[in-house]
Amino acid sequence: MEYQVQENCLTIFLPREVDHHSAEELRKNADALIERNHVKYVIFDFEGTEFMDSSGIGAIMGRYRLVRLIGGEVWAVHTNERIQKILTMSGVTKIMQIYEEEKS
Amino acid sequence: MRDTNEMELIFDSCSANERFARVAVAAFMTQLNPTVEEVSDVKTAVSEAVTNAIIHGYEQEIHKVSMRCRIEGNLLSVTVKDTGKGIADVKQAMMPMYTSKPEADRSGMGFSFMEAFMDKVEVESAPGHGTSVFMEKRIGKGRSLWTTQSL
Numbered sequence: 428m429e430y431q432v433q434e435n436c437l438t439i440f441l442p443r444e445v446d447h448h449s450a451e452e453l454r455k456n457a458d459a460l461i462e463r464n465h466v467k468y469v470i471f472d473f474e475g476t477e478f479m480d481s482s483g484i485g486a487i488m489g490r491y492r493l494v495r496l497i498g499g500e501v502w503a504v505h506t507n508e509r510i511q512k513i514l515t516m517s518g519v520t521k522i523m524q525i526y527e528e529e530k531s
Numbered sequence: 532m533r534d535t536n537e538m539e540l541i542f543d544s545c546s547a548n549e550r551f552a553r554v555a556v557a558a559f560m561t562q563l564n565p566t567v568e569e570v571s572d573v574k575t576a577v578s579e580a581v582t583n584a585i586i587h588g589y590e591q592e593i594h595k596v597s598m599r600c601r602i603e604g605n606l607l608s609v610t611v612k613d614t615g616k617g618i619a620d621v622k623q624a625m626m627p628m629y630t631s632k633p634e635a636d637r638s639g640m641g642f643s644f645m646e647a648f649m650d651k652v653e654v655e656s657a658p659g660h661g662t663s664v665f666m667e668k669r670i671g672k673g674r675s676l677w678t679t680q681s682l
C-alpha cells in the first residue's frame with residue numbers, strides 16, 4: 428500500500444483486496460500520517476482495487492471520524508462498478524464523495 | 532454428470548486466511564458457470580462470515596474455522612463455523628450498523644452484506660459454544676440458456 432501526502436491532503440493507494448487483513452495495516456499507517464501532517468482531506472484511490480468488504484467500509488468510516496474533528500473530508504477516486512456498489516449499499520456515500528472523472 | 536459436490540476446509544483463524552477462504556470458494560463454484568458478479572457476491576459474503584469468526588468468534592486468538600461448501604444442482608451453500616465465544620443476541624448482531632466493537636473500526640455491515648449478496652442467511656449461535664453461519668445462493672438465476680465454453 429502506498430501513501431502520498433501533499434500539504435494537508437493524504438492519498439491512500441489501496442491494495443487489490445481491501446479486507447480486515449489489509450485494513451489493519453491501512454489504519455495504522457494512515458492514522459500516523461494524518462496525525463503527523465495535520466491531514467484534513469483523505470483520498471481513497473481504488474485504481475488497483477478489485478475487492479472490498481465491510482472491513483474497508485469500517486476503515487473509511489474510522490478515517491472520516493478522525494478528520495471530521497477538524498472539518499475535513501474523505502473522497503473516493505477511480506472506483507469501479509463493484510466498489511461503487513459496495514460503497515452505496517453500505518451508506519458510506521452519505522459521508523464520502525465519489526469523484527467521477529469524465530470519460531475520455 | 533453428478534450434480535452434487537461437497538468440500539470442507541478447516542483453517543487457522545488468522546486474517547491472511549480471509550483471502551484464502553474467498554479464493555477457495557470462488558474456485559469451487561466455477562463448476563456452476565457463474566457470472567463475475569455472482570462470484571464477487573459469494574466472495575464478499577464468505578469474507579464477512581470468516582472475518583466475523585476471526586474478530587468476534589475468537590477475538591483474534593488462533594483457533595480453527597471450518598468452511599463447508601455444497602453444490603446441489605445450481606444451488607450453492609456455504610457454512611462457516613467457529614467454536615468461539617458465540618453471540619448472545621443474534622437478532623441484534625444482524626441489525627445493520629450494529630457492532631459490538633465500534634472502537635476497532637468495524638462498520639457493523641457484515642451480516643447486512645451477507646444478506647444482500649446471498650439468497651438466504653441463517654445464524655445459529657450459543658454463548659460459549661460458537662457460531663455457525665449458513666448461506667445459500669442459487670447460481671445462474673434468470674439465465675434461460677446455459678452456454679458452455681469449449682476448451
